[in-house]
Amino acid sequence: xxxxxxxxxxxxxxxxxxxxxxxxxxxxxxxxxxxxxxxxxxxxxxxxxxxxxxxxxxxxxxxxxxxxxxxxxxxxxxxxxxxxxxxxxxxxxxxxxxxxxxxxxxxxxxxxxxxxxxxxxxxxxxx
Numbered sequence: 001x002x003x004x005x006x007x008x009x010x011x012x013x014x015x016x017x018x019x020x021x022x023x024x025x026x027x028x029x030x031x032x033x034x035x036x037x038x039x040x041x042x043x044x045x046x047x048x049x050x051x052x053x054x055x056x057x058x059x060x061x062x063x064x065x066x067x068x069x070x071x072x073x074x075x076x077x078x079x080x081x082x083x084x085x086x087x088x089x090x091x092x093x094x095x096x097x098x099x100x101x102x103x104x105x106x107x108x109x110x111x112x113x114x115x116x117x118x119x120x121x122x123x124x125x126x127x
Contacts, residue, residue: 003118015123019095024123025066026098028088031118038114044085046115053108058090060104061097065090089124 032043039046058065067089074083092098101107 005113005116005119007121016095019123022094024092024095024098025125026090026092027122027124028090029084029120029122030086030088030116032085032115033117036114043115043117046111047086050108050111050115053111057101057104057107061092061101063090063092063097063101
């Protein structure tokens with residue numbers, strides 16, 4: 001199975017060109033590592049460390065976490081497909097704020113990478 005942790009430059013460029021003005025809503029699908037080799041912690045514990053560290057960066061750009069939870073039941077879709085460990089929906093006031101947060105000095109992206117086995121980050125826009 002192919003895994004995805006880091007942004008794809010071509011996809012990010014397309015996102016940048018097409019995002020437009022206004023709020024940016026991001027859907028995060030997360031699959032944690034069973035154990036993080038560097039620390040011996042579970043991926044979930046390590047991801048919580050990332051969230052706690054990233055909180056001030058989110059606050060600095062007035063971003064909001066709209067939802068944090070875990071999927072429980074597959075109602076439509078293949079029953080043999082493994083569910084994600086967690087789902088987070090975040091909202092930023094603008095694309096510029098989203099980028100500014102990620103490029104801020106000291107942003108703990110490495111903690112996110114260390115905690116995850118696989119992920120998806122999907123830009124969502126209201127119709």
